[in-house]
Amino acid sequence: MIKRDQDHPLTPRRSVEEQAAEVARWSALSRRAVLVAAANVGAAMAVPFPLTPQSARAQAQASFAFFSPDEAALVNAIVARLLPSVDGKPGGTEAGVSTYIDRLLAGPFGRGAMVYLEGPFAKGTESQGYQDRFTLAEIYRLGLKSLAESVAQTNGGQRFGSLSPEAQDGVLRDLEGGKIDLQPLFGALLFETLYAHALEGFFSDPQYGGNRDMVGWKHVGFPGSYAAYADWIGQHGVRFPLAPISIADHRGHEGAMGVPHAHGPAKP
Amino acid sequence: MAERMPPVDVVVVGVGWTGSIIGKELAAAGLKVVALERGRDRQTVPDFQAPAMHDELKYSVQYGLMQDVARETVTFRNHAGETALPYRRIGSFLPGTGVGGAGVHWSGAVYRYTESDFKLRSHYTDRYGPDIFAADLTVQDWPLTYAELEPSYDRFERLCGIGGQAGNIGGKLQPGGNPFEAPRSRDFPNPPMTMPYASALFGKAAAELGYHPFPQPSANMSAPYVNSEGLQLHPCEYCGFCSNFGCEHFAKASPQACILPVALKNPNFSLRTDAYVLRITKTPDGRRATGVIYADGQGREIEQPADLVFLCAFPFNNTRLLLLSGIGAPYDPASGTGVVGRNFAYQTTSSVSLFFDDSVNVNPFMGAGALAVTIDDFNGDNFDHTGLGFVGGGYIQIQVVGGAPIKYHPAPAGTPRWGADFMRAIAGHYNHHASIGTSGSSMAHRGAYLDLDPTYKDAWGQPLLRMTFDFHDNDIRMSRFITDKGVEIGKQMGPRLVEPNYRTKPYSVVPYQTSHVVGGTAIGADPRTSVTNRYGQSWDVPNLFIAGASLFPQNTGYNPTLTVGAMTYWTVDAVKAQYLKAPGPLVTP
Numbered sequence: 001m002i003k004r005d006q007d008h009p010l011t012p013r014r015s016v017e018e019q020a021a022e023v024a025r026w027s028a029l030s031r032r033a034v035l036v037a038a039a040n041v042g043a044a045m046a047v048p049f050p051l052t053p054q055s056a057r058a059q060a061q062a063s064f065a066f067f068s069p070d071e072a073a074l075v076n077a078i079v080a081r082l083l084p085s086v087d088g089k090p091g092g093t094e095a096g097v098s099t100y101i102d103r104l105l106a107g108p109f110g111r112g113a114m115v116y117l118e119g120p121f122a123k124g125t126e127s128q129g130y131q132d133r134f135t136l137a138e139i140y141r142l143g144l145k146s147l148a149e150s151v152a153q154t155n156g157g158q159r160f161g162s163l164s165p166e167a168q169d170g171v172l173r174d175l176e177g178g179k180i181d182l183q184p185l186f187g188a189l190l191f192e193t194l195y196a197h198a199l200e201g202f203f204s205d206p207q208y209g210g211n212r213d214m215v216g217w218k219h220v221g222f223p224g225s226y227a228a229y230a231d232w233i234g235q236h237g238v239r240f241p242l243a244p245i246s247i248a249d250h251r252g253h254e255g256a257m258g259v260p261h262a263h264g265p266a267k268p
Numbered sequence: 269m270a271e272r273m274p275p276v277d278v279v280v281v282g283v284g285w286t287g288s289i290i291g292k293e294l295a296a297a298g299l300k301v302v303a304l305e306r307g308r309d310r311q312t313v314p315d316f317q318a319p320a321m322h323d324e325l326k327y328s329v330q331y332g333l334m335q336d337v338a339r340e341t342v343t344f345r346n347h348a349g350e351t352a353l354p355y356r357r358i359g360s361f362l363p364g365t366g367v368g369g370a371g372v373h374w375s376g377a378v379y380r381y382t383e384s385d386f387k388l389r390s391h392y393t394d395r396y397g398p399d400i401f402a403a404d405l406t407v408q409d410w411p412l413t414y415a416e417l418e419p420s421y422d423r424f425e426r427l428c429g430i431g432g433q434a435g436n437i438g439g440k441l442q443p444g445g446n447p448f449e450a451p452r453s454r455d456f457p458n459p460p461m462t463m464p465y466a467s468a469l470f471g472k473a474a475a476e477l478g479y480h481p482f483p484q485p486s487a488n489m490s491a492p493y494v495n496s497e498g499l500q501l502h503p504c505e506y507c508g509f510c511s512n513f514g515c516e517h518f519a520k521a522s523p524q525a526c527i528l529p530v531a532l533k534n535p536n537f538s539l540r541t542d543a544y545v546l547r548i549t550k551t552p553d554g555r556r557a558t559g560v561i562y563a564d565g566q567g568r569e570i571e572q573p574a575d576l577v578f579l580c581a582f583p584f585n586n587t588r589l590l591l592l593s594g595i596g597a598p599y600d601p602a603s604g605t606g607v608v609g610r611n612f613a614y615q616t617t618s619s620v621s622l623f624f625d626d627s628v629n630v631n632p633f634m635g636a637g638a639l640a641v642t643i644d645d646f647n648g649d650n651f652d653h654t655g656l657g658f659v660g661g662g663y664i665q666i667q668v669v670g671g672a673p674i675k676y677h678p679a680p681a682g683t684p685r686w687g688a689d690f691m692r693a694i695a696g697h698y699n700h701h702a703s704i705g706t707s708g709s710s711m712a713h714r715g716a717y718l719d720l721d722p723t724y725k726d727a728w729g730q731p732l733l734r735m736t737f738d739f740h741d742n743d744i745r746m747s748r749f750i751t752d753k754g755v756e757i758g759k760q761m762g763p764r765l766v767e768p769n770y771r772t773k774p775y776s777v778v779p780y781q782t783s784h785v786v787g788g789t790a791i792g793a794d795p796r797t798s799v800t801n802r803y804g805q806s807w808d809v810p811n812l813f814i815a816g817a818s819l820f821p822q823n824t825g826y827n828p829t830l831t832v833g834a835m836t837y838w839t840v841d842a843v844k845a846q847y848l849k850a851p852g853p854l855v856t857p
Contacts (some may be wrong), residue, residue, distance in 0.1 A: 003338050025552050043467070049557055081686070081687065082686040082687070083686065083689060083690075083691060084688050085689060085690045086688045086692055087692070089691075091691065091693070104665050109330065112338065113336075113338060114330065114331060114336060114337060114338055114357070114358065114359075115337065115338055115357055116337050116338055116341045116354045116355070116356040117338065117356070118354070118724065118725070122351065124351075124353045124354060125346070125350065125774075126562050126778075127344075127346055127472045127774045127775060127776040127777065127778070128344055128353045128775065128776075129344075129355065129356065129357060129359055129776070129777045129778045130344070130356045130357045130778075130779065131353055131354075131356065169687065172686070176685075177320065192386070195685070195686065197679070198686075199674055200325055200329060200674050202326065203324070203672075203673040203674040203677070204323075204325035204329075204674060205323055205324075205325065207323075208325060216673065217673065218694050219691070219694070220677060220694055220695055220699075221671065221695075221698050221699050221700035222633055222671060222673045222698070223633060224322075225322040227318060227319075227322045227505065227507035227508060227509055228505040228506075228507055229320075229505065229506040229507065229508070229631075229634035230462075230503065230504065230506050230613050230631075231633055232506070232631070233463075233464055233506040233635075234463075236464075236465040236468060237465055237628065237629050238629065238631075239629040239631070239699070240631050240633075247319045247320065247323065249324055250319040
């Protein structure tokens, strides 16, 4: 049963109405949660997540620190096919995945942090893992340019974004299979890099620019940053009913050792 | 010319579990100790605090607490016929760095070895005959017994506040515990953790099949606890940000939470961070260590003279420092001679994916690093190996660490990796999936070893360590056997779908498997097949001691940290009781 105590220091900073709407959103996934939510907070049925043309435009017009407008458009179009919006739920585009990737590439990881990039370079075996000489930023800069050229060449000058969804998926399958020559990049390096980053942008904390409104977490039912389930862990089979919170949603309290400290859902 | 620091009694290289214990104990014994840590200082407060710690991207994906492989890494190849290439991106194992070492971002699963684990070769030979070992396995007995190490196991459990259900106290089996456990002198200091749903389902199914499930012994606190150093630990919050993370709550045992504060209060102990040890210095005849040379944060070379040197780094680094310092004969796989770098082993893991009906809510995000129900029925020699074609075994369990979704978004085999079907699959399965894990032994063999790479260098211009490794067929057969047992238990749990993920050759550094690398400076009774004697004392340089998993002559299926901690107390006790009274070799070969 959900019991909420608005005065409890662990209670996330949301109104009862907001909580009710959030809890009802879970109902789209679980009948049990509907009943629980209805019994406890009397919530109305959920409104589907607003997916408006305005938000798509805002996304396209967002400013980028690393990507050129053409690169951003290509990445956006790819992300929309990799992690599409389904069943009225936001996908990678709405989550701001391209903003996440842009910020990643503009920062230290774009320039080679946590990768050994000393030579000599050799292809190596599959077991030996990544052996290319490129930083992440270089993989995108070189790979997106080659990809755009390849798509234009084989599609009468068209851009990836103006191809039909089926044709776009065909290009992505070829990219994934290493069948598109992206010199100087080998095989599926661009695809695998973009794929990993798309998932990161969909599922990482919103502070990194993706997972807007925690849509990635809501998609699977990950409650984010509560990080205190001592009262829940023994409640076997009971679906955790609260909407996710992010790192920025925390409200501090005095924790162990008198340290300012923050997290925690209400008790079950 | 290196700048020379005033001489001290003891220099410790690496400030994780082993370095913290040795530093604290020897400082308390009145010796001047300098502990050198290549990484930075970090403490529970402020470095591991909420909400910033609840960040899967930073800690699990970008490896915020791990070694920076841009500056130093290892090179890798499957066998000596290949050219080793750098481990350019972190993948199959996670080398730690910084104060606390891997003791910060570990999970906290703690098992004692069985009695036969300490006499692996002689035990199997006695029971099955010598032919049970493949000819190229270089496994060997430990030069000490479980009974000798028992008090040190107990001591490390009291330091860490281990929660568990005893299986065998003084030879008397205990209900609900692991009946295969070696006899312990007393119970765990804390009760077991509260088990999550998936682990409980596993335990129920395993018991129905006649196996012996028990709660995994854990260094995540099940209750408030004042440890053997008088430090307060707090109960685990089951936060799900544990393995790969530092604990915000003082609830996961770590050097910072359990022992370093005591060492740091002692004026005999001093900690220097950003001190990257380049080599051990020796007398001209090479028979004595005179200290170490390290590069400080400004890149200056500093000489730290000391009467006693302790290598307390990760297995890779202990081995590499011996090779860089010219101490001990490097192992030569062609002739099978030499010892430094020999007996390098890994661990053989696998999993079984279980997809349940929508009515089964697993809540995978509620978890803790060591939160599991385990069976030991197929670990070590707890079962009859006659006719199986392998030695060794492993445990089988469901452990629920946490369900952060960048890395955890399960979908059945055959689901597209992207697109609408992928999006629907990950939404549908996330809360209705569990994974059985197996953790199996890894037998040392002739073709698996560590040496210096001829080509690649670290940021200080020194050769990288080269790792040559593939799974031995013995271990692949073992892993297949125990994975099939996992499948049997998985089916008993009643899911819609059971998918085994068998371990196959060749070993790859890409997918994460385990960070439990062992060996390279093996402990033993014979200087021709070991680097140290039974106390971790170098055969060649008696004022040099080695601590940590680099001592292991092969790997069991168990997580190594409890045995690492116990061995460290064993070593430091021998130094205090014997070496300091009469400095010199503690064992005559």
